[in-house]
Amino acid sequence: MIELHDVHKAFGSNQVLRGMTLTIPKGSSMVIIGGSGTGKSVALKCILGLIRPDAGTILLDGQNVAQADRDPFLARFGMLFQGGALFDSLTVWQNVAFRLLRGALKRPKEEARAIAIEKLRRVGLTPETADLYPAELSGGMQKRVGLARAIAADPEIIFFDEPTTGLDPIMAGVINELIREIVTEMGATAMTITHDMSSVRAIADNVAMLHAGKIRWTGPVADMDASGDPYLTQFITGSAEGPIEAVR
Amino acid sequence: MIFLHPVAAVGRSFLALLAIIGRVTLYLGATLSHLVRPPFYWREFLSALMTIGYFSLPVVGLTMVFTGGALALQIYSGGARFNAEAVVPQIVAIGIVRELGPVLTGLMVAGRVSAAIAAEIGTMKVTEQIDALVTLSTHPLKYLTVPRVLAATIVVPVLAAVGDTIGILGGYLVGTTRLGFNAATYLQNTADFLEAADIVSGLVKASVFGFIVALMGCYHGMNSGRGAQGVGRATTNAVVSASVLILASNYLLTELFF
Ligand SMILES: Nc1ncnc2c1ncn2[C@@H]1O[C@H](COP(=O)(O)OP(=O)(O)OP(=O)(O)O)[C@@H](O)[C@H]1O
Numbered sequence: 001m002i003e004l005h006d007v008h009k010a011f012g013s014n015q016v017l018r019g020m021t022l023t024i025p026k027g028s029s030m031v032i033i034g035g036s037g038t039g040k041s042v043a044l045k046c047i048l049g050l051i052r053p054d055a056g057t058i059l060l061d062g063q064n065v066a067q068a069d070r071d072p073f074l075a076r077f078g079m080l081f082q083g084g085a086l087f088d089s090l091t092v093w094q095n096v097a098f099r100l101l102r103g104a105l106k107r108p109k110e111e112a113r114a115i116a117i118e119k120l121r122r123v124g125l126t127p128e129t130a131d132l133y134p135a136e137l138s139g140g141m142q143k144r145v146g147l148a149r150a151i152a153a154d155p156e157i158i159f160f161d162e163p164t165t166g167l168d169p170i171m172a173g174v175i176n177e178l179i180r181e182i183v184t185e186m187g188a189t190a191m192t193i194t195h196d197m198s199s200v201r202a203i204a205d206n207v208a209m210l211h212a213g214k215i216r217w218t219g220p221v222a223d224m225d226a227s228g229d230p231y232l233t234q235f236i237t238g239s240a241e242g243p244i245e246a247v248r
Numbered sequence: 249m250i251f252l253h254p255v256a257a258v259g260r261s262f263l264a265l266l267a268i269i270g271r272v273t274l275y276l277g278a279t280l281s282h283l284v285r286p287p288f289y290w291r292e293f294l295s296a297l298m299t300i301g302y303f304s305l306p307v308v309g310l311t312m313v314f315t316g317g318a319l320a321l322q323i324y325s326g327g328a329r330f331n332a333e334a335v336v337p338q339i340v341a342i343g344i345v346r347e348l349g350p351v352l353t354g355l356m357v358a359g360r361v362s363a364a365i366a367a368e369i370g371t372m373k374v375t376e377q378i379d380a381l382v383t384l385s386t387h388p389l390k391y392l393t394v395p396r397v398l399a400a401t402i403v404v405p406v407l408a409a410v411g412d413t414i415g416i417l418g419g420y421l422v423g424t425t426r427l428g429f430n431a432a433t434y435l436q437n438t439a440d441f442l443e444a445a446d447i448v449s450g451l452v453k454a455s456v457f458g459f460i461v462a463l464m465g466c467y468h469g470m471n472s473g474r475g476a477q478g479v480g481r482a483t484t485n486a487v488v489s490a491s492v493l494i495l496a497s498n499y500l501l502t503e504l505f506f
């Protein structure tokens with residue numbers, strides 16, 4: 001279980017998170033929605049400790065993440081970055097198997113490669129892509145390699161930052177299903193950021209909407225349409241009319 | 249404002265300089281502490297040896313052959329003023345081995361390598377690759393900085409040794425073809441004159457310069473600003489700070505060995 005309590009983060013005068021409070025139950029799939037630039041990516045990075053919050057506490061299974069021993073803490077996580085963040089000096093399979101080639105989870109090269117190719121298959125990439133470099137792939141393919149890397153070591157908590165952005169509808173469907181599968185079959189806890197409402201419905205157990213640095217609404221995905229919250233309703237329908245200003 | 253308050257401006261720059269020295273010292277301390285703790289990334293180390301050492305050979309070789317040649321001509325014309333043209337082999341040797349070899353090698357490597365390191369690590373920073381490393385349980389200092397710094401510290405003296413040889417060769421070529429020195433005597437004089445201490449002090453300098461080059465490249469890359477502009481600035485800062493530090497530490501080391 002991940003608990004954020006009253007988390008604040010500002011960059012200079014830019015107040016991004018202003019008291020974000022959210023609980024993600026173990027083994028569930030939480031989807032975060034919210035306007036562009038509201039701090040969704042920053043929130044994920046705060047949990048991982050890549051960005052240090054200015055105030056507030058973040059607990060993982062009741063333990064404060066700021067005091068956690070970094071290596072075992074990070075070993076429980078997988079993260080897909082919004083921009084992919086693939087290592088461009090390494091081939092695709094070496095990217096995917098990065099964790100399996102060094103450190104505590106190190107295993108023989110052949111085995112690591114086989115696992116990488118299997119993970120690539122799960123995100124819809126052929127074994128031929130394994131020996132290419134990231135720069136030789138299309139944007140959507142890079143995203144999927146990033147996804148394969150995030151799940152390569154079968155982490156118990158996985159963060160996906162816009163996993164289906166830049167993918168065609170069919171491939172987006174495959175990825176939605178994959179994320180669902182990882183949660184239901186492997187019992188992982190997933191936290192996904194997406195702007196795609198069909199992804200939200202396909203992936204989420206719970207939904208949280210971030211607005212103005214706070215969680216505006218959170219609840220089971222089934223309750224989302226009848227929330228009665230004008231902000232959430234405007235976001236779901238994608239209407240220009242409503243309390244959320246179009247120019248931010 | 250800055251023009252109206254010159255004292256404040258000087259004070260501010262001085263404080264900024266102190267802050268940078270503090271940050272670099274902390275970075276240095278962290279790098280050294282990671283150097284002695286496992287794991288050690290051999291692959292990264294070997295590839296850094298290749299890019300820093302092997303691929304710098306042409307540029308160092310060219311620099312030194314021309315410098316050695318020019319030095320021979322200058323010493324000849326200078327020596328001629330008090331009928332001491334014959335010292336060309338000795339002075340070329342000592343000038344190259346003790347001073348120009350290590351310093352020019354250091355500066356050329358600073359231009360080539362610290363820029364490349366800063367650009368590479370800076371790009372990794374702005375494209376979130378450094379964050380990705382952390383989430384994959386790999387410490388960026390250990391994975392990126394330690395192998396490069398160690399490789400540069402080891403390989404730049406080797407480069408300087410090669411550069412010394414080529415520089416002396418440049419002097420030899422000019423001396424024998426243009427200045428009428430006897431080939432065997434030239435080499436004999438060079439070999440007889442040089443002492444082990446000359447060579448060792450030059451190589452120790454080069455090792456320090458290599459350390460500076462890689463450390464500055466990594467430091468500025470890691471602290472790169474956002475976007476292409478941030479990476480560009482990091483690259484410039486890396487080259488400038490590495491060059492200045494090389495020249496400053498060269499003076500200090502020369503005093504030390506004097
Ligand atoms: N490292 C940083 N330094 C300074 N400002 C930052 C940094 N990271 C994020 N920000 C700022 O924080 C705000 C939120 O950024 P964030 O990336 O979290 O948005 P987001 O909700 O993920 O948006 P999107 O849906 O477009 O990805 C933005 O205004 C951004 O400029």
Ligand SMILES: [Mg+2]
Binds near residue numbers: 040042082161
């Ligand atoms: Mg984002």
